[in-house]
Amino acid sequence: MNNTLYILDGYGLIYRAYFAFISRPLTDREGNNVSAVHGFFRALFSLMRNNGAKDLAVAMDPIGPTFRHEMYPEYKATRDAAPEDLHAQVPLIEEILGKLGIPVIRMDGFEADDVMGSVAALCCKEKRECRLVTSDKDMMQLVGGCVKLLRPEKGGGYREMGSEEVFEDKGVRPEQMIDYLALIGDASDNIPGVAGIGPKTASALLAEWGDLDGLYANLDSAAKGARLEKLRGGKETAYFSRELVTIKTDLDVKKALAAAGGSFAGAGGDYYAAAQLFREKDMKSLAAEAEAFAVKAGGRGTAADEAADKRGGMDSGDGAGGSAGGGRTAGADESRGVPAESGAAGIGRAASDESGEAISAAASGVTYKALLKKDDLEEWGANIREAGAVALDTETTSLDAMRADLVGISLSVKAGEAAWIPVKRPDGPCLEAQIVLEWLADLLGGGDVRIIGQNFKYDYKVLRRAGCAVPPAWFDTMIAAWMIDASSPVGMDALAERYLGLKTVKFKDVVSKGGTFADVPLDDAVRYAAEDADITWRLFEVLSPMLEQDKARLALFRGMEMPLLPVLAGMEMEGIGLDIFELEAYGEELGRGIRNVEKEIYELCGKEFNIASPKQLQQILFEERGLTPGKKTKTGFSTDNTVLSDLAGEDPVPEKVLVYRSLTKLKSTYVDVLPTLVHPQDGRVHTSFLQTGAATGRLASNNPNLQNIPVRDENGRRIRAAFKARPGCLFVSADYSQVELVVLAHMSGDQALSAAFRDGVDVHARTAGLLFGVGDGDVTGAQRRMAKAVNFGVMYGMSAFRLSNELGIPRKEAKHFIDAYFTTYSAIRSFVESAVAEAEEAGGVRTLYGRFRPLPGINSRNRVEKAAAERAAVNSRIQGTAADIMKAAMIDVASGLEARYPAAKMLLQVHDELLLEVPEGEAEAVASFLKETMEGAVELSVPLRVGVEIAPSWGDLH
Numbered sequence: 001m002n003n004t005l006y007i008l009d010g011y012g013l014i015y016r017a018y019f020a021f022i023s024r025p026l027t028d029r030e031g032n033n034v035s036a037v038h039g040f041f042r043a044l045f046s047l048m049r050n051n052g053a054k055d056l057a058v059a060m061d062p063i064g065p066t067f068r069h070e071m072y073p074e075y076k077a078t079r080d081a082a083p084e085d086l087h088a089q090v091p092l093i094e095e096i097l098g099k100l101g102i103p104v105i106r107m108d109g110f111e112a113d114d115v116m117g118s119v120a121a122l123c124c125k126e127k128r129e130c131r132l133v134t135s136d137k138d139m140m141q142l143v144g145g146c147v148k149l150l151r152p153e154k155g156g157g158y159r160e161m162g163s164e165e166v167f168e169d170k171g172v173r174p175e176q177m178i179d180y181l182a183l184i185g186d187a188s189d190n191i192p193g194v195a196g197i198g199p200k201t202a203s204a205l206l207a208e209w210g211d212l213d214g215l216y217a218n219l220d221s222a223a224k225g226a227r228l229e230k231l232r233g234g235k236e237t238a239y240f241s242r243e244l245v246t247i248k249t250d251l252d253v254k255k256a257l258a259a260a261g262g263s264f265a266g267a268g269g270d271y272y273a274a275a276q277l278f279r280e281k282d283m284k285s286l287a288a289e290a291e292a293f294a295v296k297a298g299g300r301g302t303a304a305d306e307a308a309d310k311r312g313g314m315d316s317g318d319g320a321g322g323s324a325g326g327g328r329t330a331g332a333d334e335s336r337g338v339p340a341e342s343g344a345a346g347i348g349r350a351a352s353d354e355s356g357e358a359i360s361a362a363a364s365g366v367t368y369k370a371l372l373k374k375d376d377l378e379e380w381g382a383n384i385r386e387a388g389a390v391a392l393d394t395e396t397t398s399l400d401a402m403r404a405d406l407v408g409i410s411l412s413v414k415a416g417e418a419a420w421i422p423v424k425r426p427d428g429p430c431l432e433a434q435i436v437l438e439w440l441a442d443l444l445g446g447g448d449v450r451i452i453g454q455n456f457k458y459d460y461k462v463l464r465r466a467g468c469a470v471p472p473a474w475f476d477t478m479i480a481a482w483m484i485d486a487s488s489p490v491g492m493d494a495l496a497e498r499y500l501g502l503k504t505v506k507f508k509d510v511v512s513k514g515g516t517f518a519d520v521p522l523d524d525a526v527r528y529a530a531e532d533a534d535i536t537w538r539l540f541e542v543l544s545p546m547l548e549q550d551k552a553r554l555a556l557f558r559g560m561e562m563p564l565l566p567v568l569a570g571m572e573m574e575g576i577g578l579d580i581f582e583l584e585a586y587g588e589e590l591g592r593g594i595r596n597v598e599k600e601i602y603e604l605c606g607k608e609f610n611i612a613s614p615k616q617l618q619q620i621l622f623e624e625r626g627l628t629p630g631k632k633t634k635t636g637f638s639t640d641n642t643v644l645s646d647l648a649g650e651d652p653v654p655e656k657v658l659v660y661r662s663l664t665k666l667k668s669t670y671v672d673v674l675p676t677l678v679h680p681q682d683g684r685v686h687t688s689f690l691q692t693g694a695a696t697g698r699l700a701s702n703n704p705n706l707q708n709i710p711v712r713d714e715n716g717r718r719i720r721a722a723f724k725a726r727p728g729c730l731f732v733s734a735d736y737s738q739v740e741l742v743v744l745a746h747m748s749g750d751q752a753l754s755a756a757f758r759d760g761v762d763v764h765a766r767t768a769g770l771l772f773g774v775g776d777g778d779v780t781g782a783q784r785r786m787a788k789a790v791n792f793g794v795m796y797g798m799s800a801f802r803l804s805n806e807l808g809i810p811r812k813e814a815k816h817f818i819d820a821y822f823t824t825y826s827a828i829r830s831f832v833e834s835a836v837a838e839a840e841e842a843g844g845v846r847t848l849y850g851r852f853r854p855l856p857g858i859n860s861r862n863r864v865e866k867a868a869a870e871r872a873a874v875n876s877r878i879q880g881t882a883a884d885i886m887k888a889a890m891i892d893v894a895s896g897l898e899a900r901y902p903a904a905k906m907l908l909q910v911h912d913e914l915l916l917e918v919p920e921g922e923a924e925a926v927a928s929f930l931k932e933t934m935e936g937a938v939e940l941s942v943p944l945r946v947g948v949e950i951a952p953s954w955g956d957l958h
Contacts, residue, residue, distance in 0.1 A: 003055070003128060003129065004053070004055070004128070004129040004130065004131055005055045005056075005057070005119070005123055005128060005129070005130050005131070006047060006051070006053040006055065006056045006057075006130075006131045006133055006150070007056070007057050007058070007059055007115075007116050007119045007120070007130065007131070007132055007133065008044070008047075008056065008057070008058045008059065008133040008134070009059060009112055009113075009116065009132070009133060009134035009135075009136060009139075010058040010059055010060040010061075010093075010104065010112060011060060011061050011112060012112075012134050012135060012136055013039075013040050013043055013044075013133070013152070014036045014040050014086065014089070014090065014093065015036075015082070015086070016039065016043075016135065016152065017035060017036045017037075017038065017039020017040045017042075017043065018033075018035050018036040018039070018083070018086045018089070020035070020039055021035035021038075021039065022035075022488065022498055025085075026038050028281045028282045028283075029282050032085075032088070032281075033085040033086075033088070033089065034089065034092075034281050034282075034283065035089075036086055036089040036090075036093065037089050037092055037093055037096070037281065037283070038283055038286065040093055041093075041096065041278075041283075041286050042286070043152060044056075045286070045289050045290075045293070046157065046158075047133065047150075047158065048293065050157065051131075051150070051158065053131075056102045057102065057103045057104075057105055057119065057257070058097055058102060058103070058104045058105070059105050059106075059112035059113075059115035059116045059119070060094075060104055060105065060106040060112055060115075061106070061111050061112050062106055062107065062108050062109060062110065062111070063106075063108075064108065064109075065109075066109055066110055066111050066114075067109050067110065068111070068244055070638055071243065071244065071614050072191075072240075072244060072614075073640050074190050075189065075190060075191070075244065076188075076189050076190055077190050079188065079189075079190075081856075081857055081865055081868065083856045083857075084856050084857055084859070084860040084861075084862070084865065085856075087860075087862065087865075092277070092281070095277065096274050096277050096278070098269075099269055099270050099271075099273040099274040099277065100269040100270075100271065100274050100290075101269025101270070102269065103257055105119075105253060105256050105257055106256075107251060107253075107256050110248060110251060113136065113138060113139060113247045114247055114248035114249075114251055115251065115253060115256070116132050116134070116139065116142070116247075117139075117142055117247035117248055117249040117251075118248060118249050118250060118251035118252075118253045119253050120132060120142050120146075120147045120249065121249040121250070122253060122254070123146055123147070124145050124146045124147065127146070128146060129146050129148075130146055130147045130148075131147075131148055131149070131150045131160075132147065132148070132149050132150065133149075133150045133152070133158070134149065134150075134151070135151050135152055137170070137177075137181075138177075138181065138186075138245060138247065139247070140161070140166045140169075140170065140174055140177045141174055141175070141177035141178050141181075141245075141246075141247060142174070142247060142249075143161060143162060143163055143166050143174040144162075144163055144174050144175065148160055148161060148162050149161040149165075149166075154503060170199070170203065171199070171200075171203030171204075171207070172202075172203050172206050172207070176206045176210075176211060178242055178245055178246050179206055179211045179212040179215075179242060180199075180202050180203065180206060181193070181241070181242075181245040182194075182212055182238045182239070182241040182242035182245060183197045183201075183202040183205070183206075183212070183238055183241075184197060184198060184199050184202045185241060186245070189244075191241050191244050191245060192237045192240075192241055193234070193237065193238065193241050194230060194231060194234030194235075194237060194238050194241075194668075195230060195233075195234055195237075195668050195669055195672070195673050196226075196227075196230040196234075196672075196673050196676060197227075197230060197231070197234070200514070201227070205222060205223075208222065209222055212238060212239065212242060215231070216231075216235055216238075219231060219232060226672075226675070226676040229587075229672045230668075230672055230673070230676075233664070233667050233668040233672045234668050236610065236611065236612030236613075236664060237612065237664075237668065239610060239612060239613065240612045240613065240614075243613070243614075243615070271290045271291060271293050271294035272290070272291065272294055274290045275287040275288070275290040275291045275294075278290060366416040366417070366534075367416065367417050367418075368417075368418050368419075368420065368526050368527060368530035368531065368534070369418075369419050369420070369526070369530070370419070370420050370421075370422065370522055370525075370526050371419050371420070371421045371431070372422075372429070372430055372431065373431070374431070374435070376419075377421070377431070377435075377436070377439050380411060380419055381439065381443050383413055384411065384413055384443060384449055385443070385448065385449060387413040387414070387449075388448065388449060388450060389413065389449060389450040389451075389452055389474070390411055390412070390413055390444075390449055390450075390451060390452065391411065391412040391413070391418075391452040391453070391533045391534070391536040391537035391540065392409065392410070392411055392451050392452070392453055392456075392459065392470075392533065392536075393409070393410045393453065393454065393459060393529065393532040393533045393536060394406060394407075394408070394409055394410075394458075394459045394462050394463065395407045395408050395409075395410070395517045395525070395528075395529045395532075396462055396516075396517065397516040397517065397518055398516070400703070401457075401458045401461040401462050401465070401572075402461065402465070402572070402573070402575075402679055402686045403679070404462055404465075405424075405518070406423055406424075406433060406462055406463070406466045407422065407423065407424045407516075407517045407518045407525075408420060408421050408422040408423050408424065408425075408430075408517075408525070408529060409421045409423075409436065409440065410529040410530050410532055410533035411533050412530070412533035412534045412536065412537040413537070414537065415534065415537055415538045415541065416534065417534070418530035418531065418533040418534040418537075419530060419533075420525060420526045420529045420530045421436055422522065422525060423436055424518045425518075425520075425521075425522055425525065426518070426519055426520070426521060427521045427522055428522060433466070437463070437466055437467060437468040438468075440463070440468055440470065441468050441469060441470065444470050444471060445469065445470075445471070447471060450474035450475070451470065451471065451472070451473045451474055451475075452473065452474065452475045452476075452477070452536060452537065452540045453473040453475075453476050453477070453536060454476065454477045454478050454492050454495075454532070454535075454536045454539065455476070455478045455492075456472075456473035456476050456565065457476075457565050457568060457569045457572075457691070460472065460473070460565070460566065460569050461569050461572065461573055464569075464573065465573070472562070472563075472565055472566040472569075473562065473565060474562070475540055475544065475562070476561075476562065476565060477492075477495065477536055477539040477540055477543055478490045478491075478492075478495075478692060479557065479561050479562070479565070479691060479692060480539075480540075480543040480544070480546075480547055480557060481495050481499075481539070481543060482691075482692035483547065483553055483556065483557055483561065483851075484543065484546055484547065484553075485854070486692070486694075486695040486853060486854070487695060487854060487856070490692050492504065492532065492535060492536070492539075493506070495535075495539055496535050496538075496539070499539060499542045499543065500535070500538050500539065500542065502535065502538075504531060504535060505527055505528045505531055507528070509528075510524040510525070510527075510528045517529075550852070552846070552849070552850025552851075552852070553850065553851070553852060555850065556849055556850060556851055556884075560849070560884065560887050560888060560891070561691065561887075563891050564691065564887050564890060564891055565691065567890055567891060567894045567906070568689045568691060568699075570894070570905075570906070571689065571905075571906050571907055571908065571909070572686055572687065572688055572689060573686070574684075574905045574906070574907055574917075575679065575682060575684030575685055575686040575687075575907070576684055576685055576687075576706075576723055576907045576908060576915075576917075576954075577683065577684050577685075577723065577724050577725065577726060578674060578675070578678055578683075578684065578685045578722055578723055578724075579722045579723075579724050580674075580675040580678060580722075582721065582722045583671055583674060583675055583719070583722040584675065586671060586718050586719070586722070587667060587671040587672060590663055590666060590667045590671055591667065593663050594660065594663045594664055594667065597656050597659050597660045597663065598611065598660065600656055601653060601656050601657065601660065604652060604653050604656070605620050605624070605625070605653060611657060611660055612661075612664075614636075614638075614639045615636065617639045617657065618636040618637055618639055620653070621637075621639065621647065621651075621653065621654065622636070622637050625651055625653060627647050627650050627651055627654070628647070628650060630642075630643040630646060630647075639657075641658060641661070642805075644657055644658050645658065662715070663715075666710075666715050666719070670704075670709060670719050671719065673704065674704060674719075674722075677703070677704055685704065685706075685723075687701045687702070687703060687704055687705070687706050687908070688701065688702055688703050689701055689909065690702060694883075695853050695876070696853060696875075696876050696879045696880040696883055697847065697851050697853075697880045697883040697884055697887070698879065698880075698883040698911070699883070699886075699887075699909055701908075701909075701910075706908055706910065707910045707911060711958070717955045718955065719955075720953070720954040720955035720957075721953050721954065721955025721956065722953075722955070723953060723954040723955070724952060724953045724954075725917050725952055725953070726917060728919060728920055729917050729918060729919055729920060730917075730918055730920055730923045730950050730951065730952055731907075731915060731916065731917060731918075731950070731951055731952065731953065731954060731956075731957065732904075732915075732916045732917075732918050732923055732926050732927050732930060732948065732949070732950050733913055733914070733915050733916075733948065733949045733950075733951075733954075733957045733958070734913065734914045734916075734927075734930040734931060734934055734946050734947070734948050735912055735913040735914075735946065735947045735948075735949075735958070736882075736885070736886070736912040736913075736934065736944065736945075736946055737945045737946065737947055738763060739882045739885065739886075739912050739944070740792075740795060740878050740879060740882045741753070741757075741763060741791060741792070742757060742940065742942055742943075742944055742945075743848070743878050743881045743882050743885070743940075744794075744795060744828065744831070744878050745757055745941075745942045746848075746940040746941045746942055747831060747848065747877060747878065747881065748825075748827045748828045748830070748831035749827050749831075749941070750825045750826070750827035750828050750831075751827070752770065752824060752825055753767075753825055753827075753828065754941060754942045757942040757943055758942060758943060760943075760945075761776060762776065762784075763791065764784050764787045764788040764791055765779045765784050765787070767787035767788075767790070767791055767821075767824075768783040768784050768786065768787035770824050771783075771786075771787060771817070771820050771821060771824060785807065786807055786809075786817060789803060789806055789807060790803065790817060790818060790821045793806075794818075794821065794828060794832070794874075795874060795875050795878050795879070796871060796874075796875055797867070797870065797871030797874060797875070798818070800812075800814040800815035800818055801814075803817065803818060831874075832874050835873045835874045835877050836858075836870045836873050836874070838873070839855050839858045839869065839870070839873035840858050840859055843855065843856070843858065843859075844858070844873075845873050845876050845877050846877070847876070847877060847880035847881040847883075847884050848877075848881040848884065848938075849881065849884040849888075851880055851884060853872075853876045853880060855869045855872055855873055855876075856869075857869035858870065858873065882912070885937055885938050885944070886909065886911075886912065886914075888937045888938060889914070889933065889934045889937035890906070890909060890914065892933050892934075892936075892937055893906065893914065893930065893933050893934065894906060896929060896933055897916075897926075897929075900929065901918070901922055901925070901926050901929065903918070903919050903922065904916055904917070904918040904919070904922060904926050905917050905918075914930065914934070915954065915957075916930070923950045924950070927948045927949075927950055928948075930946070930948055931946045931948050934946045
């Protein structure tokens with residue numbers, strides 16, 4: 001008898017089920033989305049049928065914040081809110097689970113992970129096998145003894161993971177997973193980890209030193225150079241991250257289980273009642289399967305015999321959407337393993353499948369071929385010229401386009417047909433790179449063939465660095481998908497599943513751990529690389545007509561986003577100079593400052609402790625120093641920065657802790673990391689600009705993020721001062737002045753705010769003068785600060801509570817001030833109201849240029865979710881329009897520089913600022929050109945002004 005307890009990660013399975021059907025949601029007869037319900041119970045019934053699961057429980061996250069949010073307010077702050085139609089399905093799922101007799105365990109202040117960890121510990125105590133049904137890697141720390149993971153697989157079924165499988169997957173033992181996660185961090189949960197330490201490094205360190213304590217006890221032996229500095233500077237964040245990622249195993253789950261009205265004994269439930277709920281939502285096959293379980297348990301059911309044999313395949317009445325998702329055929333993978341030169345076949349549209357997973361199906365007529373001779377190139381060149389367009393992709397030795405070596409190129413001009421041209425291979429001859437690149441340049445250089453790519457900015461840089469001057473892409477499927485739906489993933493694998501119903505070959509399936517694509521044998525290289533080009537072509541065929549359904553969106557794609565792509569690529573390739581010696585000197589200075597403030601804190605407290613540990617800081621501040629506690633958390637009183645700022649008036653320690661936090665963050669995030677990112681060939685730092693990084697349309701920057709270096713304090717200036725122009729050159733900075741307020745004035749049509757910009761006066765002083773009834777010249781500094789806070793705050797839905805906290809004034813006074821603001825600027829109130837009303841009606845808002853941002857939560861019944869969407873409705877129109885203006889200006893500037901000042905180079909875009917590197921003799925002329933071009937990028941009802949500065953270093957500007 002199977003006495004194993006199966007505990008399911010409720011929200012993990014619900015999210016997985018919902019997004020499996022995201023492109024074609026399943027609906028009931030009333031049009032309600034039931035994808036999550038359907039996918040969740042299909043997975044549950046599979047577990048019961050195929051794994052013999054009898055004793056089950058479902059762990060769910062709490063409604064409110066957890067103790068981790070109290071420890072670290074930024075915990076999971078980067079995650080998007082869940083869609084409203086996903087939330088709406090949770091009560092039905094819980095109701096059906098109740099009918100099935102499966103308890104749902106939810107504990108205030110603790111995540112489902114903590115519930116599962118505590119259930120696992122209870123099972124081990126009772127010498128009972130436990131299976132954790134989840135895809136969350138954090139749960140690997142619990143594996144061992146009686147506990148194993150069941151990870152849902154995309155093709156259906158579950159992969160059981162014990163200690164050996166965890167080690168195989170992550171390179172560490174389960175008992176090392178906590179320290180492994182503490183080192184690498186977790187971007188999805190916004191857990192910092194140690195900057196610059198990745199999975200490979202972390203597993204190697206732990207293999208040698210055992211755990212975090214062993215590593216730091218032997219740090220000087222464990223690492224040298226830049227890695228040593230990364231680890232040393234990140235020690236406290238590592239230990240803090242360890243606290244965050246450690247799953248609780250001591251919760252009173254028995255009490256919680258009793259409160260849920262269930263037991264782990266597997267008493268069973270009313271399957272017929274569950275079947276009735278399924279039928280009410282038009283899920284006939286699930287209803288039949290529930291009845292089949294009832295019959296198996298000794299009950300009765302008219303549809304039971306038929307349902308017992310059902311393994312997939314949607315009933316005609318299952319969901320109003322009919323068939324959806326995909327199904328795996330038995331020979332799908334094997335069909336793709338034929339020799340490359342013979343025309344490898346095997347990827348095709350997926351079969352219908354109730355699980356909603358996109359799965360490869362063997363498809364006839366699909367041909368992937370390796371081109372190994374010049375005659376092959378000529379044949380494909382003729383095909384490409386005839387088609388007038390080609391999907392093009394590269395394979396390389398690195399994700400960093402500035403350091404990657406070209407391995408080969410894949411091409412497609414028709415769905416189901418693609419070619420792979422290797423220039424490096426481990427198992428035989430191939431064409432020389434120079435021959436292939438010259439052929440490609442000749443083929444594409446005339447402009448008669450349009451290039452289609454997926455994230456083509458990467459390929460563009462790789463090919464240009466290799467000496468092939470390819471033109472920019474005409475159609476980028478990643479950008480197109482982002483413009484259609486900015487809230488969903490835009491990677492190729494995700495797009496293939498969402499729009500094509502296809503499951504792609506994964507990189508890890510063809511590239512051995514620690515290897516590169518240059519090590520991949522020809523057959524495997526063909527099936528992976530040629531598929532990329534094939535998928536890109538297929539996505540183009542699907543996404544292109546979708547773009548054309550919205551004329552404004554199509555105009556933005558053609559006239560702004562695609563022309564911007566080569567501009568950004570050029571900036572990334574140019575890079576920016578960094579004086580590492582100056583930065584290292586500042587790092588030493590910061591290190592001394594950190595040690596000094598540490599010493600001062602220890603002397604004040606009379607002992608040494610881990611300043612980065614909230615738990616230890618709580619003890620120092622509230623128990624030993626007796627300070628007035630503020631917000632209560634599950635683990636004690638909060639020690640976040642807001643609380644410490646409030647406590648600074650009582651005691652010197654909180655203020656010094658704030659200084660300590662600021663200095664350690666600067667050192668670990670910027671000063672220690674930036675020198676390691678200098679390119680060895682040109683000595684410059686090459687950031688990457690994310691064109692699809694924000695739903696508002698704003699550009700983002702990463703590896704490194706040069707947009708987040710602090711602007712308004714001396715520390716940030718010191719970091720920027722290390723970025724210097726080449727000898728004989730100067731930096732020219734052009735910065736839009738208060739562009740978002742200008743946009744607000746234009747879009748709202750408010751006469752008072754517009755007049756301030758037309759008069760060229762200090763807008764914040766004018767606002768203060770109007771609100772306090774004094775002349776602009778009589779406004780005090782405090783009055784101007786209040787006006788500035790509201791001028792900018794109104795764009796972000798600032799509340800009286802927030803304003804009172806920000807300015808240190810009573811909430812009643814803050815509310816009065818906001819009310820007076822909207823009375824003075826009455827058209828702004830109307831603009832805010834119309835933005836929300838437009839979003840409620842259209843499901844989102846548009847910028848001045850027509851960019852549409854969907855806001856799924858705008859009609860939510862959840863007040864918090866709706867309020868957030870309302871704030872986004874206002875902010876997105878303003879910030880999105882400002883972002884569009886900057887993009888339009890960048891395109892105009894790039895065109896003008898090429899024609900008039902080709903030696904001047906655009907280097908960075910930092911929100912409202914453009915930074916150029918210019919020969920000294922042209923600096924003044926380029927500054928005038930920048931001001932004129934950027935101010936003329938768009939015609940508004942109020943003046944758009946640009947401030948221009950010239951200096952030898954970035955830190956000398958502003």
